[in-house]
Amino acid sequence: MPDCSQKNRPEPNRSKPAAPPSLPSRLGRLLLCAALLAPAIAAAGSTPELVAEAEALALEGDYSAALPLYEQAIASLAGQPKAQHNLRYRYGIVLSALGGELRPDLYPLARAQFESVLDFLASGQSLTHSPARVRSALAHTYHQQAASAEAGQQVELLRSAYFLYRGAVPELASQAEWHNLAITYFNLGQVCEWQGNLAEAVDWLEKAVALDRQHGFADLEQDSAYLLALREQLNPSAHATTTAL
Numbered sequence: 001m002p003d004c005s006q007k008n009r010p011e012p013n014r015s016k017p018a019a020p021p022s023l024p025s026r027l028g029r030l031l032l033c034a035a036l037l038a039p040a041i042a043a044a045g046s047t048p049e050l051v052a053e054a055e056a057l058a059l060e061g062d063y064s065a066a067l068p069l070y071e072q073a074i075a076s077l078a079g080q081p082k083a084q085h086n087l088r089y090r091y092g093i094v095l096s097a098l099g100g101e102l103r104p105d106l107y108p109l110a111r112a113q114f115e116s117v118l119d120f121l122a123s124g125q126s127l128t129h130s131p132a133r134v135r136s137a138l139a140h141t142y143h144q145q146a147a148s149a150e151a152g153q154q155v156e157l158l159r160s161a162y163f164l165y166r167g168a169v170p171e172l173a174s175q176a177e178w179h180n181l182a183i184t185y186f187n188l189g190q191v192c193e194w195q196g197n198l199a200e201a202v203d204w205l206e207k208a209v210a211l212d213r214q215h216g217f218a219d220l221e222q223d224s225a226y227l228l229a230l231r232e233q234l235n236p237s238a239h240a241t242t243t244a245l
Contacts, residue, residue: 046076047073047076047077047083050069050070050072050073050076051069051070051073051087051090053069054066054067054069054070054073055094057069058094058098063098063102063103067095070087070091070094073087074087074088074091081120081125082125082127085116085117085120085125085127086127086128088113088114088116088117089113089114089117089127089129089134089137091113092110092111092113092114092117092137092141093110093137095107095109095110095113096110096137096140096141096144099141099144099145100144104145104148107141107142107144107145110141111138111141111142114134114135114137114138114141115138117129117134118131118134118135118138121134130171130172130175130177131171132167132168132169132170132171132172132175132177132180133168133172133177133180135164135167135168136164136165136168136172136180136183136184136187138164139160139161139162139164139165139168139184139187140161140187142157142158142160142161142164143157143158143161143165143187143190143191145157146158146161146191146194154194155195158191158194158195161187161191162188162191162192162195165184165187165188165191166188168184169181169184169185169188172184178211178214178215178217179211179215179217181211182207182208182211182212182215182217182219182223183208183219185204185205185207185208185211186204186205186208186219186223186226188204189201189202189203189204189205189208189226189227189230192204193230193233198230198233198234199234201230202227202230202231202234205223205226205227205230206227208223208227209223209224209227212224
């Protein structure tokens with residue numbers, strides 16, 4: 001089963017993430033992941049058709065038409081809370097992707113979806129996604145929004161992302177969600193870098209790279225390059241030349 005957790009990908013020595021892929025291609029991957037990870041929506045009537053139409057419109061770039069269809073589909077599942085919250089998670093992923101590219105005003109709505117899912121799970125219910133995975137997705141909305149926020153707001157957004165990511169770590173480890181854990185370690189490293197805490201950023205990236213290597217994840221090369229860049233920022237003198245002036 002594919003892993004669909006989100007990851008900010010920086011270029012070395014940048015304080016902001018590199019430009020993301022174009023929205024249609026990134027959203028397409030996220031929608032495919034959400035479809036594969038979420039169980040089929042077991043609802044009579046038009047709910048599956050609403051979701052299919054919403055996702056088709058989103059992929060075409062017609063977000064103003066797509067988002068109300070998601071809302072209608074969610075409302076139609078009021079009598080099926082498990083299916084409704086699976087769809088809320090899926091909708092949150094879409095909103096997060098849109099927020100990262102075109103609509104930062106959608107981050108609070110994305111967070112509302114993930115928070116609703118967490119409340120549902122806290123009530124003793126279960127879904128395909130663990131609370132830790134949902135918490136990491138919630139953290140990512142703060143993390144992404146911080147990239148374009150003003151300095152004062154950025155501090156608060158990064159603090160929220162940091163504590164949510166940290167809160168997800170123990171459960172991801174206990175449930176052996178190794179890829180999600182590696183991604184969360186990576187994101188913690190980037191948050192710490194943006195906060196100016198390079199020593200802690202290196203610690204998190206070392207954990208991410210260790211998991212990449214242990215489990216053969218495709219992120220190993222890119223994560224290792226980021227770790228090297230962080231180490232060079234932390235200790236530039238180790239890489240200085242000895243040329244006499």
